[in-house]
Amino acid sequence: MNTKTDVPSLEPISSLSWEEARNIRYILMDIDDTLTTEGKLPSESYTSLWKLHRAGLAVIPVTGRPAGWCDLIAREWPVNGVVGENGAFVFWEDDDRHLITLTHPNAIPNSDPRLVALRDRALLQVPAARLSRDQFSRLYDMAIDFAEEEPVLSLSTAQAIKEIFERGGAHAKISSIHVNAWMGEYDKVSMAIHYLTERFGYDDLHDADSVMFVGDSPNDEPMFAHFPMACGVANVLKYRKLLTHLPHFVTSRKSGAGFSECTHVLLKRRTS
Numbered sequence: 001m002n003t004k005t006d007v008p009s010l011e012p013i014s015s016l017s018w019e020e021a022r023n024i025r026y027i028l029m030d031i032d033d034t035l036t037t038e039g040k041l042p043s044e045s046y047t048s049l050w051k052l053h054r055a056g057l058a059v060i061p062v063t064g065r066p067a068g069w070c071d072l073i074a075r076e077w078p079v080n081g082v083v084g085e086n087g088a089f090v091f092w093e094d095d096d097r098h099l100i101t102l103t104h105p106n107a108i109p110n111s112d113p114r115l116v117a118l119r120d121r122a123l124l125q126v127p128a129a130r131l132s133r134d135q136f137s138r139l140y141d142m143a144i145d146f147a148e149e150e151p152v153l154s155l156s157t158a159q160a161i162k163e164i165f166e167r168g169g170a171h172a173k174i175s176s177i178h179v180n181a182w183m184g185e186y187d188k189v190s191m192a193i194h195y196l197t198e199r200f201g202y203d204d205l206h207d208a209d210s211v212m213f214v215g216d217s218p219n220d221e222p223m224f225a226h227f228p229m230a231c232g233v234a235n236v237l238k239y240r241k242l243l244t245h246l247p248h249f250v251t252s253r254k255s256g257a258g259f260s261e262c263t264h265v266l267l268k269r270r271t272s
Helices: 018-023 043-054 069-075 115-125 155-167 188-200 204-210 218-226 233-243 255-271
Strands: 026-029 057-061 080-083 089-093 099-103 141-143 170-172 176-182 212-215
Touching: 018 204, 018 255, 026 188, 026 255, 043 057, 043 255, 057 080, 057 188, 069 080, 069 089, 069 099, 080 141, 080 188, 089 188, 099 155, 099 188, 115 141, 115 155, 115 176, 141 204, 155 170, 155 176, 170 218, 188 204, 188 212, 212 218, 212 255, 218 233, 233 255
Parallel strands: 026 057, 026 212
Antiparallel strands: 080 089, 089 099, 141 176, 170 176
16 A cells, blocks of 8 residues: 655645656545535636546546535536545446446445434534535435534534544544545545546556545545645645644645646646
């Protein structure tokens, strides 16, 4: 397993070398507060996705968002697949534009009684917490909203919700807007590696530095920990105390503007 533990964290993205940039073949990214800004997908982020796609890179969002969103993303965005619900599945279109699904072998439906009971416990013990509005289109996880809609709750409250799920035997991660919880042994990085290997012939022992992942929050930490070329948009800094593993690079700008900054540097270095 190739990780970045032997390299410094939080180098400015401007320090990316042309050798590193030319070695990158896969660009993976979170969506909320990485591609989006204040809940919207700005034109600069969507344009950046097209630029990466046209440059011949494999473009793959890796998100906590639900199956319903991922169906649309796989069909309508310039992407080579989308990993959803924090690693439960991947959707992509084949050459005939048929939607293909790869589900993680350890994924357990969110109707599992243990997870339902933990959801009810979290909502009871944290009265201001609420299910995310996109829960109806989820297959494998529960998403508790703490910051997507008002009232915005504190990170300490999100941490308390996370701990309720973990004490009950579930996995839980904090994103910039939700606490996502699920049963089953998987996460963003395990599914990303599985997909890259199955579809593109990726070799994790030798190719980890051919992947650039861009993210912003604690649920991206497995990706930050694993991929040497991981980059955080500037708003990742507000979670610094919650992260054991920081990304190698960081942008100077936040959210969608930060993703655009990262894309600009990467593509410029590849052509210089």
